[in-house]
Structures are given as C-alpha cells and as structure tokens.
Amino acid sequence: MNERYNIYSAYLKQTYGEKVYKLPVSIPDTCPNRDGTLGTRGCAFCGSIGAGYENLPATMTVSQQIAANIAHIQPKYKARKFIAYFQNFTNTYLSPDAFHQYLIEACQPDIVGLAIATRPDCINETYLNILADVKETYGVDILVEFGLQTANYKTLLKINRGHTLAEYIDAMIQIQAYPFRTCTHVILDLPWDTMDDTIETAKIISAFPSAHEIKLHSLYIIKNTVMAEWYRKGEITLVTAEEYVRRAVAFIEYTRPDMVFQRLIGRAPKEATDVANWGMGWWRVRDMIDAELLRQDTRQGQKCQYLHGKAVRKFME
Template structure:
C-alpha cells in the first residue's frame, strides 16, 4: 500500500462506499469576531472553506436531502457522513451545537458526523455532550482540527490565533471520548521548509491521530495573503517541490493514519493561485506514480517513536 486513502478506510469500516455531505451553518470564528482576533487567518476568505456548500440559510435537513438527491443517482451511494464544514462549527452555545449535531444525524443513512473546527474551540463539556449524541445514535464522530502547521512561528505569521499547544490539548481531550481525530495541514506555507514537513508528520504520528487532510496553499482573493502575494512579499514553492513535500510527509507518517486527501481544490473564480493550474487528481496520481517508481510508501521512515535509542539493547531486535 503506497498510502492509506480515506476511501479504503471507509470501505473497510462501513463495508461499502460512503460519501460526505457538506453542511454549512451560520457560524463564524473566534479569530474573526474579536474573541481571539478580528481579521482572521491571512489565507482565509470571507466564505471560509465551503466553496461547494449550499447556503447556510437552508436547514440542515434540507441540505442533507438536496446533497443526497445529487449524489445517490450519480454514485449509487447508500451511506453518508454529515460534514459540518465551514468556519468553526463548535464555536456556538452548547445547546445550539447539540441541536445542530442532532439534526445532522437524523437521516437513517448517516453513519458518521464529521465536525470541522479549531483547536481552541474544544472543551471537555462540549465533547461530553457530543459523546452523548454519538452513543444515542450509534454513529462515529470525527473532530477535524484546523492546524495548518506545527511550526508555531508560521502560525503567528498567518495570524492563526492559536499555537501548537492548543492543538495537542484538543487531540488529547478528544481521544478521552473515543472520537476520531483529523488534522488539516498546509505543507507549503511560505515560511516552512522540509524540516517542518517532517515534524508535521512526526507530531501527527506521536499523537496517534486517526486521519490527516493535506492541501496546498491557495491564494484566496481579497485576503491579507493575497495582498502579500500581489506585492511579492511571499514566495510560493514549485509543484515539484510540493510533490516532494507530500512524499516526504507520507514516508515519516505512521502507516495506520488515514489520508483524507493529498491535495485539495478551490474554484478559479475565488483564487489568485490554486494548485499550479493543474487538476488535483493529476497531482495526486503523479505523487503515487513517483512513490511506486522509487519504492516509497507511507511509514517507511516512521522509526522515531518508542525509544529508538534503546533499540540496540533489545535482544529481539
């Protein structure tokens, strides 16, 4: 296995193909409303990440029904994941979150609830209430944490509003409730190098994350990063370098961590730069081809955990 793709995990875990149904809620972010900051992350646009979402003015049930109506005939899908995707989906009063989460799992074909949020919007009380929903409806819950990088200096540069510590704290808390964890990571931030790529993989492996979602850096129109890009204040890496970073990341990443994706996508009308004007599927296939050709695979260099300096004393080594 070159790497552990999300599709394989879903088929193994649920016995068939499972599709995500994106859901937009009328929420914001503590890094926008003044709680942690006012201008948001430098790369984040006004609509967040939900480019393909239906309007948040629609009810959750309406969004699920509409998305199913599109996906079922096309992919013959029978099972689905409700995905609270846009902005920070645990950043609301707890009773409102419980109401939204409960509505998102009412459909009989929903097998899991995935919730995108920030590391500083996780608490034991919120997790305990979500855990009650998990048990009541017998579903999986995955908390997707936007991290972007383990480099705390880069986190400051993108005005992330939290550090690596909050991410570690959130992961440890989520694991106490037997929920799945996923990290969103940008491998090509302008201030990160290959050492940061490797450290990203090492931290994910050491924390025993369940899933990781990679994407290349988009330059979204009308953002602080777009202004820096237009004024040559930041330099982007080449496509070849990005592919090298993904391959290196995978080599150092524990083989049992699921990759939701190796690269994402954003519509051209919203971006100044996205994926080197190349289809995401083409980039993914080129990464796989390169790894196959050179006998590279996920976890090949994951030899740094569990006291590697002591291995020379192991009589069974």
C-alpha cells in the same frame, strides 16, 4: 488500501462495507479569528466564505441541506450511506445547546457519521461530552477535524492563526478519552516552512494515539485575503509543484503506518483564487505524488522509526 499509503475511500468501504459519501453542511457559525475575539480578518489565507465552496447556504436547515445533497448524490452514485460534514468555519464555536441541536438534526437514517471541522482552541470537555452523547444516543460515528496547518509555531503566528502548537497538543490530549476519530488538516507549503517543518509536522501528529486521519493540501492564494495582498506585493514566494510533491512524499514516509490520508491535495474554484495547485487539476498533482512514491519505491511509515524510545531500541534486540 493503496500499497503506498492508506486511502480514505478504501478505509470507508472497509469500515462500512460499501461506498460512503460526505455531505457538506453549513450552519450559521463564525470563527473567533473573525468576530473580534482573536481578530477580525481571520487567518491570512482564509477567504470570506471560509472553505465552504460546495456548501449550501446556512439559511437552509441542516435537514434541508442533507435532503438536497442526498437527492443530488444518491441517483448519480447509487449511494446509501453518508457522513454529514459540518465543514465551514469553526463548528464548535457556538453555544453548547445550539451545537447539540445541530448535531441531533443531522442524525438521520442514512447518516452513519458526523464530521466536525473546528479549531484546536475551540474544543473542551463540554463539547466532547455532547459529541459522546450524540454518538451513544443515535449510533453515529464521530470524526473531529482540527485545522493545524503546520507544527511551526512561528509560521502560525505569521499567518495570524490565533493559536500555536500548544492548543493542538491540548486538544489531542483531551480527545484521547473519547471514542472518536480525528483528522488533522495541514498546508504543506506555507512560505516560511521548510522540509524540516514538513517532517516535524508529520512526526508530531503521528506521535498522538488520538491521531487517525490526515488532510494535506497546498496553499491557495484566495482573492481579497491578507495572503493575496502579500502575494501581490511580492512579499511571499510560493514553492513549485515539484517541491510540494517532494514534501508530500516525505510527509507520507514519516506518517504512522496505520493512519489514513483523506487527501494529498485539495481543490478550490478558479474564480475564488489567484493561485491554486499551480494551475493544474488536483488529480494531476496527486498523480505526481503517486509517481514519485513509485519512483523512490517508498511508502507510508517508511521512516516512522522515531516513536517508542528509538535510542534504547538496541537494548531490546
């Protein structure tokens, strides 16, 4: 593990004894924020294809997608173990039977885990029990990835997220009873959020024993989205790369020390975005974060002293 924060690739190697690669999987799902249940245009930042820039088309079966991805990755990286990543849109937003069948189809010999991206308002005992059954029957590990974006419920309303903080709390409480890992997705620089929101988001996530992993990324302005309209009209102001780095460092400091960072910055194709990572490669932003952690001589969990009765700790000394 990195001495400043826990890195996902190192966690995977430690867990499985070798490198493990994620294989993106698309299924013909959608989102309650797109099909009219909650809305039709989706979240203000979300493009027409969701987050699946590297995905194969959902017209291919899950087995075909996994086979094609393994054929591409295995010779290049000499990989032998993989995680099937149900990435795009809301992967629990379909009938329980259909959900179950897609999971079963992904349980192939070289697949050691299934990662399921979803929304906090699209999970309940029925879907969790299906995941538990697949884990027990096929011997795969399960990771559920929740899109939270921010703990600021007012910002969640502004970006038309369709849920607030309460649904995330409910989902994380429900999942505590199951032998799964969770990952929480956070956008660190939404225009209405401050450093206080960044810190509070880290603290709320860290307070859940069921929180294990984190994905951070900056706000992309994806073409033809509501956010792109706001940006074009000058209705929102984006933070600088330096401010993003400052927030990432603070988030890391307030994050529970046992948690794992899947990433500190994401990436999106240039042709799909008006703005992404200040025109820099994602690795440059990551390197800036690493350099700032080193400069401040700080690390993950450095400021995680707020849990387990902080105010009465003096009586235990």
